[in-house]
Amino acid sequence: MQQLTKEHFQPISVDLRQAEQISRPSLSFWADAWRRLKQNKVAMVSMIFLIALIVCAIFVPMMSSNDYFTTDLAGKNKKPSAEHWFGTDDLGRDVFVRIWYGARISLEVGFAAAAIDLVVGVIYGGIAGFYGGKIDEAMMRFADILFAIPYLLVVILLLVVFEPGVGTIILALTLTGWIGMARIVRGQMLQLKQQEYVLAARSLGADDMRVLFKHLVPNSLGPIIVTLSLTVPSAIFAESFLSFIGLGVSAPVASWGTMANEGLPAMKYYPWRLMFPAVFISVTMLAFNLFGDGIRDAVDPRLRK
Amino acid sequence: MERILEVKDLHVSFHTYAGEVQAVRGVNFHVNKGEAVAIVGESGCGKSVTSQTIMKLIPMPPGEIKKGQILFQGDDLVKKSNKEMESIRGKDIGMIFQDPMTSLNPTMTIGNQIMEGLIKHQNMSKAAAKTRAVELLEIVGIPQPDRRVNQYPHEFSGGMRQRAMIAISLACSPKLLIADEPTTALDVTIQAQILDLMKDLQKKMGTSIILITHDLGVVAEMCDRVVVMYAGKVIEEGTVDEIFYNPQHPYTKGLLRSVPRLDLDRDEPLTPIFGTPPDLLRPPVGCGFTARCENAMRVCQEIDPELNDVNGPSHRAACWLQHPLAQGRS
Amino acid sequence: MAKKPIDQNDNLLEIRDLKKYFQIGENTLKAVDGVSFTIKRGETLGIVGESGCGKSTAGRTILKLYDPTEGQIIFEGKDLSKLSNSEMKPLRREMQMIFQDPYASLNPRMTVGDIIGEALDIHGLASGAKRKERIQELLSLVSLNPEHMNRFPHEFSGGQRQRIGIARALAVEPKFIVCDEPISALDVSVQAQVVNLLEQLQEKMGLTYMFIAHDLSMVKYISDRVGVMYLGKMVELAESDKLYSKPLHPYTQALLSAIPIPDPEIERNRERIVLEGDVPSPMNPPSGCNFRTRCPKAMPECAAAAPQWKEVEPNHFVACHLYN
Numbered sequence: 001m002q003q004l005t006k007e008h009f010q011p012i013s014v015d016l017r018q019a020e021q022i023s024r025p026s027l028s029f030w031a032d033a034w035r036r037l038k039q040n041k042v043a044m045v046s047m048i049f050l051i052a053l054i055v056c057a058i059f060v061p062m063m064s065s066n067d068y069f070t071t072d073l074a075g076k077n078k079k080p081s082a083e084h085w086f087g088t089d090d091l092g093r094d095v096f097v098r099i100w101y102g103a104r105i106s107l108e109v110g111f112a113a114a115a116i117d118l119v120v121g122v123i124y125g126g127i128a129g130f131y132g133g134k135i136d137e138a139m140m141r142f143a144d145i146l147f148a149i150p151y152l153l154v155v156i157l158l159l160v161v162f163e164p165g166v167g168t169i170i171l172a173l174t175l176t177g178w179i180g181m182a183r184i185v186r187g188q189m190l191q192l193k194q195q196e197y198v199l200a201a202r203s204l205g206a207d208d209m210r211v212l213f214k215h216l217v218p219n220s221l222g223p224i225i226v227t228l229s230l231t232v233p234s235a236i237f238a239e240s241f242l243s244f245i246g247l248g249v250s251a252p253v254a255s256w257g258t259m260a261n262e263g264l265p266a267m268k269y270y271p272w273r274l275m276f277p278a279v280f281i282s283v284t285m286l287a288f289n290l291f292g293d294g295i296r297d298a299v300d301p302r303l304r305k
Numbered sequence: 306m307e308r309i310l311e312v313k314d315l316h317v318s319f320h321t322y323a324g325e326v327q328a329v330r331g332v333n334f335h336v337n338k339g340e341a342v343a344i345v346g347e348s349g350c351g352k353s354v355t356s357q358t359i360m361k362l363i364p365m366p367p368g369e370i371k372k373g374q375i376l377f378q379g380d381d382l383v384k385k386s387n388k389e390m391e392s393i394r395g396k397d398i399g400m401i402f403q404d405p406m407t408s409l410n411p412t413m414t415i416g417n418q419i420m421e422g423l424i425k426h427q428n429m430s431k432a433a434a435k436t437r438a439v440e441l442l443e444i445v446g447i448p449q450p451d452r453r454v455n456q457y458p459h460e461f462s463g464g465m466r467q468r469a470m471i472a473i474s475l476a477c478s479p480k481l482l483i484a485d486e487p488t489t490a491l492d493v494t495i496q497a498q499i500l501d502l503m504k505d506l507q508k509k510m511g512t513s514i515i516l517i518t519h520d521l522g523v524v525a526e527m528c529d530r531v532v533v534m535y536a537g538k539v540i541e542e543g544t545v546d547e548i549f550y551n552p553q554h555p556y557t558k559g560l561l562r563s564v565p566r567l568d569l570d571r572d573e574p575l576t577p578i579f580g581t582p583p584d585l586l587r588p589p590v591g592c593g594f595t596a597r598c599e600n601a602m603r604v605c606q607e608i609d610p611e612l613n614d615v616n617g618p619s620h621r622a623a624c625w626l627q628h629p630l631a632q633g634r635s
Numbered sequence: 636m637a638k639k640p641i642d643q644n645d646n647l648l649e650i651r652d653l654k655k656y657f658q659i660g661e662n663t664l665k666a667v668d669g670v671s672f673t674i675k676r677g678e679t680l681g682i683v684g685e686s687g688c689g690k691s692t693a694g695r696t697i698l699k700l701y702d703p704t705e706g707q708i709i710f711e712g713k714d715l716s717k718l719s720n721s722e723m724k725p726l727r728r729e730m731q732m733i734f735q736d737p738y739a740s741l742n743p744r745m746t747v748g749d750i751i752g753e754a755l756d757i758h759g760l761a762s763g764a765k766r767k768e769r770i771q772e773l774l775s776l777v778s779l780n781p782e783h784m785n786r787f788p789h790e791f792s793g794g795q796r797q798r799i800g801i802a803r804a805l806a807v808e809p810k811f812i813v814c815d816e817p818i819s820a821l822d823v824s825v826q827a828q829v830v831n832l833l834e835q836l837q838e839k840m841g842l843t844y845m846f847i848a849h850d851l852s853m854v855k856y857i858s859d860r861v862g863v864m865y866l867g868k869m870v871e872l873a874e875s876d877k878l879y880s881k882p883l884h885p886y887t888q889a890l891l892s893a894i895p896i897p898d899p900e901i902e903r904n905r906e907r908i909v910l911e912g913d914v915p916s917p918m919n920p921p922s923g924c925n926f927r928t929r930c931p932k933a934m935p936e937c938a939a940a941a942p943q944w945k946e947v948e949p950n951h952f953v954a955c956h957l958y959n
Contacts, residue, residue, distance in 0.1 A: 008604035009631045028787055029744055035322065196740035200803065203698055204754045205727035207720075214753070218744040347822040348793070462913045463686075492685035492849065494910045497893035501909055519823050522852075522895030526902040545899040561897065563827035565856035567879065568896055575856065577827030581792045 033222075036298040043294020046287040053284060057103035064097045077270045087272045089262065098254040099276055105255045106236045106284070109170055113235035114228055116174040121181025122217075122224065128182070129189025130212060140186065143179045151176060155247055164250050169242060173235050184227050188220035195219075222299035229295045233288030240281050256281045308376075309481055309513050310336040310359070315373035317351075317358050320366060327585050328354045330537035331373075333612065336481065341507060341514040343524040343545075345560070346534035347582055352517050355534070356483045359515075360400055361390045377481070396426040399474030403486035405466035409458040415442070415469045416454035422476045441472040445502060464495035471502065478510060485517045500527055521564055525549060530619070533557050536583050536593030539612060543620035553615050553622035555598050592625070600626060641678045641859065646709075647811060647843050648674040648697070653706035655689075655696045662918045666692040668867035669706070671944065672952075674811070679837065679844040681858030681875065683851050683890070687914055689867040690847045691735075694813040697845070698732055699723050710811070728758055731804035735816035737796035741788035747774070747799055748784035754806035773802040777832060794825035798832065805836070814846045818853060830857055851894055855879050860950075863887045866925040867917055869944065873951040883953045885932045924956065932957060 027035070037043055061067070072092030080087045086095035128139040155172040162168045192198065198215050206214070242248040243257025250258075256277040263274030317329035329351040336342050344352045357363045359375055361382060375382040377398065385393070394400070402408040410418060419441055420434040429437065435454070442450035445468040458466055467487065474482060484503070488496040504527060507514055516527055524531055524545065531548040533541040533556065541554040552558045559578040580597040583589050589596070595605040604625050612621045625631055655667040667689040674680045682690045696703050699715055708715040715726065734740035741750055751770045755761045761769045771781035777798040788796055797817060804812055814833065818826040830853060836842060848854045854861055855875055862872040863886065871884040882888045892907040910929045915921055921928050927937040934956060942954045 004604065004628070004630060006630055008607070009602045009625070009628070012601050012603055012606070027790075196734040196736055197742040199695070199700055200732065200734060200740055200800070201742075201753065202700055203727060203730075203732045204803070204807065205724045205757050206753070210757065214745075215742055219742065221744075347824055464913055492914075493851070493893040494685060494889060495913070497907060497909050500895070520895070521823070521897035522902075525897050525899045526895040549897065549899050560824055563824050564897055565852045566896060566898070567852045567855060567891065567894055568898070568901065575827040575831060577831055578824040579828065581794065581825075 033295075033298040037294055040294045040297065042290050043298075046291040046294065049283070049287045050291060053103060053287075054107060057100050057107055060100035061097055061104065064094070064100075067094075067097060077266070077273075080272055086276045087270070089259075089273050090266065090270075093252075093254075095259070095273065095276055098259060099256070099280055102254045102256045102259055102277065103280065103284075105166060105249060105253065106239055109166060109173070109239040110232040110236040112170045113173045113177055113238075114231040116170070117178040117181045117231050118224070118228055120174070120178040121227075122185050124178065125182035125185030125187075126189055126212065126217070129186035130193065130208070130216065132190065132193075136186070140183075143182060146176055147179050149176070155242060159247055164248065165253075166249060169239050169248055172242075173238055177231065177235065181224070181227050181231070184223050185220060188223055189216055192216050192219050225299060226292065226296045229292035230289070233285050233292070236288070237281070237285055306337040308335045309338050309378060310515075311374075311376040312355070312359070313374040313376065315355065315358065315375065316371035317354055317363065318369050318371050320369065321586075324586055327588050328537055329358065330585070330588060332534070332537070332539055334532045334539055334542060336513050336515060338480075339507075339511045339513055340529040341516055341527055343516045343518060343528040343531045344534060345517075345519060345521065345524060345531060347519070349582055349585070350534045351537040351585075352534050353485055356400075356485055356515060356517055359483065360394055360398060361385070361387070362394075362400075392426065395422045395474070395479070396477045397479055398481045398483065399477075399479035401467070401470050401474050401482065401484040401487045403489050405463065405470045405490070406458065408470060409466060409473075411458050414455050414457055415461065415472075418469075419454075419473050419476050422473065426477045437476070438472075441476055442469070444506070445469070445472045445475075446498070447472075463491055464498060467491060467495075467499055468502065471499070471506070475506060475510070475512075479512060481513045481515065483515045483517070486519070487516070488523065489518070489520070496523075503527065521549075521561065533560070536588065537585055538593065538609075538623065540594070540624070541622040542612070543615070543622075547615075547620040551616075551620070553620070553627065554594075554624045555600050555626070556594050557622075559597075592623075602626075602631065604628075641675050643675060645676045646673045647676040647711065648845075649707075649709040650674075650693075650697065651707040651709070653693065653696060653708065654704045655692050655701055656704045659918070664918050665867050665920065666917060667696060668920075670864070670867075670869045672862055672869065672872055674843060674845060675859075676810075676843055677837075677841055678859040679846050679857055681854035681861040682845060682847045682864060683849060683854050683861060684864035685849060685890075685914055687866070687917060688864040689917070690864050691815050693864070694732070694815050694845060694847050698730055698813055700732075728807040729809055730811040730813070731807060731809040733797075733800050733804050733812060733814045733817045736820055737793045737800060738788075738820075740800050741796055743788055746785050746787060747791075750788070750799060751784075751802050751806055754803060758807060760807070769806070773806055774799075776805065776836075777802045792825075793821050794828055797821060797825075797829050801829075801832065801836070805840075808840070809842070811843045811845070814844055814848075816848050817846075819848060819850060826853065833857070851890060863890065866914060866920055868925055868954065869952075870926065870955065871951075871953045873948075873953075877951060883947065883951070883958060884926075884955050885930050885957070886926050889929075889931070924954075 074092065075088055076090050076092040078088040086099060089095055124139065128136040154175055158168055158172045193216060198211055201211055201215055239248060239255065240257035243255045244261045246261065248257050249255045259277040260274055263277065267274045312332055312334050315329055315332045319326045319328055332355055344355065346352045354363060358370060359382065370383055373383065416435060416438045419438040423429045423434040423437055424431065439450045439454050442453055447453050447465060447468055461469060488499050491499060500523065506512065518524060528545055530544050531542065532539055533554065535556050541548065541557045548557060549561065552561060562576040563578055565575055578597055583593050583596065591606040591609055595601045598605065602625055610623045610625050612623045613627055615622050615627065651671050653667055653670045657664040657666055670693055684690045692701065695701050697708055703716050706716060710730065748770050751773050752766055755766050755769060770784055774781045774784060779795060779798055791799065818829050821829060834857065837844060846854060846857055858875045860872065861875050861878045863870050863884065865886050871878065871887045878887065879891065882891055889908045889910045896902060908931065912929055915928055923939050924937040924942050927933040930937065936956050942956045943959060944952060944954045945958065946952050947958045
């Protein structure tokens, strides 16, 4: 033990400001969420895969010497080779390019459906939850009715009325797809508008728009993003599924679903024609879902410390 | 006097993104048989972590007991496995939490929640346990206990829930009851009822109580001894009289001066303790209170003072002002 | 305390028979059921009562955060009770609120600067460099480090957050502030900081407070006059020292006696009135006097009729059949 001297017992002046110092690094909510997402290795691997998928979907069809529609009956059903990495199909089209072209369609459908769900769902759910009461009651009952109509029936009806194609599929998916988002947003609004900081804004004289866009929406973003991150893969899967059962995009346009459909009868002799689209559908689904889980964990404030 | 609980040099840390938060940094105290000990301090001082560590209720990870012993009737609880703790929790040590709503299971009747412990720890038959449950509800002052025993927590008011919670924790006649802010969520008139009840039960059943609270009035009413914690350490302990009438540590003095008293004239100014407690992510080298202490000295920044006897063995304080060289300063 | 003397005839605010009912399904919850009082310019009126007594609802209704069911709210001679939201907007600069929960009352996605600056934006009081300057000035006013204006609420302690809430309320330079349990979520050592700050600000800026709390010792300390509420009604109102030294209503007496005093000697020798049972539901209050079901002095007439709100001594109001 150190020898204590009279020196040690000299009074010191204490700076009370010092006692107010905050020593932890400043982190905004999003920086904190990003930090947590980065720690999640599975989510990061998924994210890198998805970024690669998007980049390839954009550039591979542009740069490849093959295209998705040129048929070559002499070179049909070829095995994967240096010239055709994933082989060719029954019309001699390059499967590799068709996969990436299909990825474009899948991603287009996925993101477009998610974007429409987002806009419609947030506005609809936002209005219902924010105003509450009778308006909320009426709006949510309408959504319930819409939700009760069997989904395949809607799709088939739509395809009878409209041309089959990407646009119709997106329409079919979003016709009822936004309801989930609307419910989430409504729940958030109902909960958040009771918060004291909303009351505080009101007592400062804030109008509805300000309360909605400065306070309620920013605080609902977490759940909205989580819902969104799971809407994209479900839309992609729905597109593949519809195309697979013949209700989706039509030839010569390639989609993972149609490719799997066309590859199915030839599974025994030319397995790559089914295998490649099937693997891409599965891995993409998995990556989106794992990434979505990662986002959920990252923005869930209950796990905050 | 026989010591029922002795906590020795307890260190508990939590691992967070920013690093290790040293929530409890070497806590020593004991509880004698049949007495009520208060642990007081600000939020974040480690009082709740200490009590939850005694019950081994802190989540591990992120929590970790770094060091120390928790001797309950001579047995070290730190070394006990989860399985062994299960037979101690509820049976030998009971716990009451601040919020009776979240600590009761909403899907079970109050009766079943009381019976659970009786059947598990005392091998009672269902019928016997039920009779005992009704008895316990009666003891804690719930009217119509034979009807209430079949009701769910949401059918109880706040004060009734806390009574039910006490009935559950007392079911197996524990030797030690840890009450973590048991009346903070309650209104004063209900608080008075609950405190009365706890005092009464302590007298009747001889249970030792650890009362964690920030309400000094409750301490004065309920307890025999007081342990004052600050920044993860015990900075003063003594009997209620010693702490209230002869506080030694500037923090204890500050606490007592910062509460208004109903029985005194309102012209007496309040003296707050300025600033906020240190962040235990980076605990200070010397005394944790230095930055807020008006009597701070050079030594306070450099060396952490130890708990030393003040006047007689029951009163101890950890402050350099107690040192002979500092005499005549405060 | 060096407080300016209060002019007893200068009413900043007059509340007349204020009622606020909530419709919950088929039932009516009478949160505030006919409350009348005045608040003098420059004074602090304390309102105490247990949870569910309607004290917070009263505060929020006075600020028109809720529309009153009945009654008048007269602020500087003007009745606010019938004003629309847009008509209220200029008056929002005159009356503000400080909230109970320092964790829920600050938007977690906004920086402290933006939280305090929101009032400036809404009323167009300052922008650009002037806005920043004003925000920093307000932060210093509540003893916070102005450099922290870009930090987020979760980085601050409870007491610091409560001071941010005070700075936000002060941004519009109000005359009247409803303090809705501003200290009950704080540590004791920090409560005094906030209370002292409120007192300093009152002195400096001539503020008038309505201080709502359930902690009677703190209310006694800060208030000039104190009103006691029970189940939507005011049961007693008197000068602070008088209410504590000579409580008239049996509920006030029980409430005062229930509070533990931080003095072991006194506590050992104290006889307290412990009330039986719980507060009845405001959905279905008892007939006559609300308090009769728990009142140790209940008489037959208490069930028959509600007691009158009477000034039994100068400036000492009570609603109890014992004093009729």
